[in-house]
Amino acid sequence: MNNPSRRSTAGLLGIGVLALASVAATATRASADPYDNLPTYGYPSEAAQQLNPYDPVPEIDPRWCRWGYCPKPPVHREGGQRPQRLPELLGHDTLLVDCGKARPSRESRRGGRGPRGVFTSIDAAAEVAPPNATILIIPPGEGMTCVESVHVRGPLTIATYGGSGKAVIQAPAGQPCLTAHIPLGDSLVLDGVKFISRSREAPCVKVEAGKVTLRNAEVDSRGTNFAFDVEESGELALEQSKIETDFSGVHARRGTVRLKNVDIDIAGRNGAAFLNLGRTDCIDRAGGTIHGSVGLALECSEGSVENVNIVGAAVGVLASAGTRGLRLTDVKLQKPDTGILLLPGQLGMVTVERAIISKARDGIIVAPGAESQISGSVITDSRDTGITTFGAGALIVSNKIVGAEYGIRMLAAQAFPPPMFPEFAAVPMFEGDDGGPVVENNLVANSRRAAVRIDGRFGGAQHRLNGKLMGNTLYADKSSQCIDDTYNDDPVRVKANTCTRDRLPWPF
Incomplete structure (x- = not known):
C-alpha cells in the first residue's frame, strides 16, 4: 500500500530537482551567452549613469564589432528577438566608437563605421551624429587609443563607455586633439576622456565657437603651445580635471571661462608662450610678449576660476577682464616666477579672492589701468615682492x-x-x-x-x-x-x- 506522505515527499523532491535543473540550465545559458562579457558602467561619467536603467546594454558582441568581420547576429532564445541596438539617452541617439583594429577594405567602404553601427573613428561618428546625440568610446583595454583629430560642429555628448579607465584621444602630428565649432547657444560635453598631444603647431583642444564642457578629463599636452585655446566666440567650462604641460594650460582671448577644481602641472618655465597681449581696448594685440610658460592666460575674458592649483610657470595667472568681469577664487600657485599678473581690460574688474601664492619671485603684479580687487589672499616666501601696483586703481584689502x-x-x-x-x-x-x-x-x-x-x-x-x-x-x-x-x-x-x-x- 502506497504511503500518501511518502508520495508527497517524493513529489516535492522531484519538483526541487526540476527547479535546480532549470536554474542550472539558465546559469549555463547565461554563462555561455556572449553578451555577458561586455564592459560595465563602472566609470562614474554622467552618460554611464544615465544608462544604468538599461543595464546590461548594448547587446553587441565585441567579436563581431571590432575586427571588420560580422557573423549573423544571434537570436535570443526567449521570444526569438535579435539583440537591440544602443538605447537612447534622455530621448537622444547613442553611437558607440571602438578604435580597435578593423579591416581597411571594410572600413573604407563604411567611412569610419564598423559593423552594426559601431564606429572606429570618433570624428566619423561626430560627422553623422544627430544634434544632442551621445557618443560612447570604448577605452583602451577593451578598445584602443583613438589617434585622430576630432572636429565637432554640433551639440554632442562624448563620454567613456565602460569601467576600465578613460577613453584616450591622441592628436596626430601637427593637429589638435579636438576642434569645436559649435553653433552659439549649443554645447559639447566631454566626460571622462583623456587627451594626449605632442604638437607644437596646434593646441590640444581648440574652442572656436560655442560652449565646450569637460568633466573628469586629463590633458597631457607636453610639447604643445596651449592645452586649451578659446577664441572670441568660445566658452570653456572645465571641471574636476588635470592638465600636464611644458608650456601653458588655458588661453582665452575675449572668451568666457568657467574653471573649477582643476590642477595644472607645468614642467618647464622657460618655454615661450607666444602671447601678443592686447592693450586697454582689447583690440590692439601689440601689447607685449610673455617669454615663458603661463598657467592661465585670460585676455579680456569673462567668467570665473575657482579652486585651481598651478605648480610652476613663468606666470601662474595672466588676467584682464572683459565687460562683465573675471573672478579668481581659491587659486593656489606654487613656485611660479610671477604668481598673478593683472593687466587692463575692458569695463569689467578682475577680482582675486583667497589666493594662496608661495615661493614666487613676485606674488601679484597690478599693471596701470587694471581695475582689480585683491582680498583674503595669503602670499608667503616671495623672493622679491608680495604685491606690486603701478598706479592702478586696485583695492588691496585683508591680505596676509x-x-x-x-x-x-x-x-x-x-x-x-x-x-x-x-x-x-x-x-x-x-x-x-x-x-x-x-x-x-x-x-x-x-x-x-x-x-x-x-x-x-x-x-x-x-x-x-x-x-x-x-x-x-x-x-x-x-x-x-x-x-x-x-x-x-x-x-x-x-x-x-x-x-x-x-x-x-x-x-x-
Whole structure:
C-alpha cells in the first residue's frame, strides 16, 4: 500500500530537482551567452549613469564589432528577438566608437563605421551624429587609443563607455586633439576622456565657437603651445580635471571661462608662450610678449576660476577682464616666477579672492589701468615682492603677506613694465584719475627691506602717485623698515597703520 506522505515527499523532491535543473540550465545559458562579457558602467561619467536603467546594454558582441568581420547576429532564445541596438539617452541617439583594429577594405567602404553601427573613428561618428546625440568610446583595454583629430560642429555628448579607465584621444602630428565649432547657444560635453598631444603647431583642444564642457578629463599636452585655446566666440567650462604641460594650460582671448577644481602641472618655465597681449581696448594685440610658460592666460575674458592649483610657470595667472568681469577664487600657485599678473581690460574688474601664492619671485603684479580687487589672499616666501601696483586703481584689502624683500610696493605707472617683462609696451591709463591703489587692513610681516615701499620715481624724475595706505598691521625687525616713502614727493595718504618692530612668528 502506497504511503500518501511518502508520495508527497517524493513529489516535492522531484519538483526541487526540476527547479535546480532549470536554474542550472539558465546559469549555463547565461554563462555561455556572449553578451555577458561586455564592459560595465563602472566609470562614474554622467552618460554611464544615465544608462544604468538599461543595464546590461548594448547587446553587441565585441567579436563581431571590432575586427571588420560580422557573423549573423544571434537570436535570443526567449521570444526569438535579435539583440537591440544602443538605447537612447534622455530621448537622444547613442553611437558607440571602438578604435580597435578593423579591416581597411571594410572600413573604407563604411567611412569610419564598423559593423552594426559601431564606429572606429570618433570624428566619423561626430560627422553623422544627430544634434544632442551621445557618443560612447570604448577605452583602451577593451578598445584602443583613438589617434585622430576630432572636429565637432554640433551639440554632442562624448563620454567613456565602460569601467576600465578613460577613453584616450591622441592628436596626430601637427593637429589638435579636438576642434569645436559649435553653433552659439549649443554645447559639447566631454566626460571622462583623456587627451594626449605632442604638437607644437596646434593646441590640444581648440574652442572656436560655442560652449565646450569637460568633466573628469586629463590633458597631457607636453610639447604643445596651449592645452586649451578659446577664441572670441568660445566658452570653456572645465571641471574636476588635470592638465600636464611644458608650456601653458588655458588661453582665452575675449572668451568666457568657467574653471573649477582643476590642477595644472607645468614642467618647464622657460618655454615661450607666444602671447601678443592686447592693450586697454582689447583690440590692439601689440601689447607685449610673455617669454615663458603661463598657467592661465585670460585676455579680456569673462567668467570665473575657482579652486585651481598651478605648480610652476613663468606666470601662474595672466588676467584682464572683459565687460562683465573675471573672478579668481581659491587659486593656489606654487613656485611660479610671477604668481598673478593683472593687466587692463575692458569695463569689467578682475577680482582675486583667497589666493594662496608661495615661493614666487613676485606674488601679484597690478599693471596701470587694471581695475582689480585683491582680498583674503595669503602670499608667503616671495623672493622679491608680495604685491606690486603701478598706479592702478586696485583695492588691496585683508591680505596676509609674509616673507619678501618688500611686502607691498606702490610704484608710478610710468615705471611699468617691470624688468621681467621687458617687451611689454607701456599700457595706457584710462582717461581721468583713478585715484590710485587703496591698501587697507593688510598684515605684512618679515620683509627683508621694508613692509611697504612707496616710490614715485621713474626716468630720473618724480611722478604723481596717488593712493591710500590705511589701517595695516606691519611687522619689521631692526634690519628693515615698516614704511619706506623716501622717494615720494607727492605723498600717498598714510593713516592709522600699526608698526611692530619685531618679527612675526609664522605660521601662527
